[in-house]
Amino acid sequence: xxxxxxxADRLQVLIRDQVYPVGSRLPGVRVLAEQQQVSVxxxxxxCRELEQRGVLEARPRSGYYVRQPPxxxxxxxxxxxxxxxxxxxxxxxxxQILQNVNNPSVVNLGAAVPAPEYMPxxxxxxxxxxxxxxxxxxxxxxxxxxxxxELCTQxxxxxxxxxxxxxxxxxxxTNSCQxxxxxxxxxxxxxxxxxxxxxxxxxxxLQVIDSLGLKALEIPTDxxxxxxxxxxxxxxxxxxxxxxxxxxxxxxxxGVRLSDTRKQALLALLSKHKVPLVEDDIYGDLxxxxxxxxxxxxxxxxxxxxxxxxxxxxxxxxxxxGWLVTPERHREKAQYLQFINTVSVATPSQLxxxxxxERGHYDRFLRQLCGEHARGVARMTERVTQxxxxxxxxxxxxxxxxxxxxxxxxxxxxxxxEKALEAGxxxxxxxxxxxSGKFANCLRLNxxxxxxxxxxxxxxxxxxxx
Numbered sequence: 137x138x139x140x141x142x143x144a145d146r147l148q149v150l151i152r153d154q155v156y157p158v159g160s161r162l163p164g165v166r167v168l169a170e171q172q173q174v175s176v177x178x179x180x181x182x183c184r185e186l187e188q189r190g191v192l193e194a195r196p197r198s199g200y201y202v203r204q205p206p207x208x209x210x211x212x213x214x215x216x217x218x219x220x221x222x223x224x225x226x227x228x229x230x231x232q233i234l235q236n237v238n239n240p241s242v243v244n245l246g247a248a249v250p251a252p253e254y255m256p257x258x259x260x261x262x263x264x265x266x267x268x269x270x271x272x273x274x275x276x277x278x279x280x281x282x283x284x285x286e287l288c289t290q291x292x293x294x295x296x297x298x299x300x301x302x303x304x305x306x307x308x309x310t311n312s313c314q315x316x317x318x319x320x321x322x323x324x325x326x327x328x329x330x331x332x333x334x335x336x337x338x339x340x341x342l343q344v345i346d347s348l349g350l351k352a353l354e355i356p357t358d359x360x361x362x363x364x365x366x367x368x369x370x371x372x373x374x375x376x377x378x379x380x381x382x383x384x385x386x387x388x389x390x391g392v393r394l395s396d397t398r399k400q401a402l403l404a405l406l407s408k409h410k411v412p413l414v415e416d417d418i419y420g421d422l423x424x425x426x427x428x429x430x431x432x433x434x435x436x437x438x439x440x441x442x443x444x445x446x447x448x449x450x451x452x453x454x455x456x457x458g459w460l461v462t463p464e465r466h467r468e469k470a471q472y473l474q475f476i477n478t479v480s481v482a483t484p485s486q487l488x489x490x491x492x493x494e495r496g497h498y499d500r501f502l503r504q505l506c507g508e509h510a511r512g513v514a515r516m517t518e519r520v521t522q523x524x525x526x527x528x529x530x531x532x533x534x535x536x537x538x539x540x541x542x543x544x545x546x547x548x549x550x551x552x553x554e555k556a557l558e559a560g561x562x563x564x565x566x567x568x569x570x571x572s573g574k575f576a577n578c579l580r581l582n583x584x585x586x587x588x589x590x591x592x593x594x595x596x597x598x599x600x601x602x
Contacts, residue, residue: 139174140174140178140179140181140182140185141182141185141426143172143174143178143179144183144185144186144189147183147186148186148189148191151186151202156202157202158202158203158204159201160202161198161199161200161201162183162192162199162200162201162202164199165179165183166179168182168183183200184507186200187507187511188424188506188507188511189425189510190203190510191203209528209529210529211359211360211529211530211532212359212390212529212531212540212541212542212578213529213542214356214357214358214359214364215335215356215575220375221330221351221353222351222352222353222571222572223346223351223352223571224342224343224345224346224352224571230339230343230568232557233553233562234247236557236562237249237562241560242557242560242561242562243560243561243562243585243590243591243593243594244562244582245561245562245563245581245582245585245591246562246563246564247564247582248388248449248536248537248538248564248580248584249453249582249584250449250453250584251584251585254505254508254509254584255451255452256497259492259497259501260451260452260488263488263492264484264488267484267488268484274483275483275484275487276483277483278479279309279480279481279486279487280480281308281470281471281472281474281475281480282307282308282309282467282471282474283307283308283459283481283486284483284486284490285304286487286490286491286494287307287309287457287486287487287489287490287493288304288305288459289304289490290489290490290494291304291307291309291459292304294493295433295443295461298430298431298434299430299434300431300433300434300436300461301436301437302461305467306464306467307459307460308459308460308461308462308467308470308471308474309457309458309459309474309481310446310457310458310459310460310474310481311457311458311477311478311481312446312448312456312457312458313418313445313446314340314344314458315458315474315477315478316444316445316458316459316460317344317381317414317416317444318347318348319460319470319473319474319477320379320412320442320444321344321345321348321350321379321414322348322473323466323470323473324378324379324412324414325348325350325378325379327348327349327350328349328350329350329351329376329378330350330351330352330375330377331345331350331351331353331377331378331379331380331381332355332368332371332372332377332380332411333345333352333353333354333355333381333382333571334354334357334362334363334381334382334383334387335354335355335356335357335569335570335571335574336357336389336390336540336566336569336570336575337354337357337381337383337387337388337569337570338383338387338389338569339564339568339569341416342568342569342571345571352571353371353375353377354570354571354572354574355367355368355371357387357392358392359390359531359532359540360532361392361394361395361398362384362387362392362393362398363382363394363402365398365402368380368402368405369405372405372411377409377411378411378412379411379412379413379414380406380411380412380413380414381413381414381416382394382402382413382414382415382416382432383415383416383417383418383419384399384402384415384416384429384431385417385420385423385429385431385535386419386420386422386423386533386535386536387419388419388536388538389531389538389540389564389580390531390533390540391419391531391532391534391536391538391539392531392533392534393423393429393534394432396429396430399430399431399432399435402432403432403435403436403441406440407438407440412440412441412442413432413440413442415432415433415441415442415443416444416445417433417443417444417445418445418446418448418449419449419535419536420535421449421502422502422506422509422535422536422537423506423534424509424533424534424535424536425510428502431443433461439463439464440463442460442461442462443460443461444458444459444460445458445459446458446459449536450502450505451489455482455485455488455489456485457481457482457486457489460474506535508584509536509537509583512537512583512584512587513533513537513539513583515583515587516539516581516583519592519595520539520581520595523595523596523598523599524541524543524599524602525543525545525602526544527544528541528542528543528544530542537582537583537584538581538582538583539580539581541578541580541581542566542575542577543577543578543579545577546577547576547577547602548576548577549565549566549567549576549577549578549579550565550567552565552579552601552602553565555601556598559597559601560594561594561598563579563581563598564579564580564581564582565578565579566578566579566580
């Protein structure tokens with residue numbers, strides 16, 4: 137635990153004990169630093185940490201104030217596991233949800249696409265200009281797999297900081313995290329094979345599984361602890377599973393992070409059964425509080441883990457740059473599969489991302505971004521709690537920027553979506569996150585939106601439809 141986190145914990149105890157009651161102002165950061173015998177920067181970071189936790193709110197030119205704690209709802213329930221592997225059904229509506237992202241008349245609470253306000257647009261523009269000016273000859277050509285060497289190096293360096301034994305030669309640049317997952321599954325499965333997945337899980341994964349002619353075996357996932365290792369153990373003993381796909385840090389849609397202990401137990405279990413793990417870590421850089429967690433890959437010493445991620449959720453979805461780390465035995469085949477898929481990832485995008493990472497501003501930007509997401513998730517949780525029916529259950533994400541909502545009664549959110557779209561509101565119905573159409577009474581909300589009156593009215597509209 138860092139010094140500022142320790143200070144944040146001490147301040148939170150004082151707030152809990154009413155030393156600083158709701159609505160009161162904390163001492164200024166300089167006074168706080170002197171009282172607690174820490175540096176001013178430590179005091180500032182501690183206050184920011186408490187702001188991310190939803191304990192404090194910052195008021196311009198006034199300081200930090202203690203917030204009214206929100207009403208806490210019960211987390212969504214854990215569903216039962218699939219009794220058998222099955223083909224994917226019911227994904228036809230996904231494109232309709234995604235198309236509404238670009239419709240200015242619809243408030244996008246459906247697709248997990250951050251609003252431009254969350255991205256470093258000006259900084260990326262400056263990097264684009266410098267790359268196009270200095271690398272114009274490279275920009276008009278291909279950067280064939282494995283990709284631009286400087287980007288492979290930057291990815292390997294970041295993974296080294298997470299205790300992953302990865303060299304630049306192990307990194308393959310792809311068009312997205314989803315393409316990385318698809319290539320990893322092509323390397324580890326054959327059509328007709330079974331893949332174990334979390335339930336609920338990201339609908340993009342279900343589409344990949346469907347397109348490759350694979351079957352999905354849904355493993356129940358606890359909204360606070362993650363994929364059930366007990367259920368996965370039973371599934372591996374009963375079925376021939378060719379691969380397992382897990383979002384280890386801040387899963388979509390639950391936002392749950394596997395603890396380090398459970399990550400190591402998952403790796404040991406899959407190693408015992410010789411089942412490769414496809415690790416999707418696209419949200420790993422987005423904790424709502426605390427440090428960036430390690431991926432499962434950091435404990436992998438036998439080449440069991442195929443690591444997938446991208447810059448889509450942090451820097452720019454439009455860059456279309458992801459990466460895949462494979463065991464050495466599959467390095468050349470992975471490159472070939474990427475080549476026959478798309479020939480090459482756009483060269484300017486690769487060079488822009490490499491240069492942005494090289495300049496060293498990424499971690500500073502991430503600290504700011506995680507704070508924005510923490511506030512967005514807290515605000516969405518608060519409004520859903522106030523507006524939606526009394527018995528509504530709401531997830532408590534540890535990272536990312538989506539909220540999973542379980543509605544009471546016999547609500548069918550697929551039918552609700554049609555009415556919501558007519559009223560100018562988009563959300564993701566729960567059945568899209570299951571291979572078997574479960575979670576019909578659930579929905580996912582995107583919290584990375586520019587919060588304004590339109591968003592407020594959209595939530596009011598949804599509450600009325602409910």
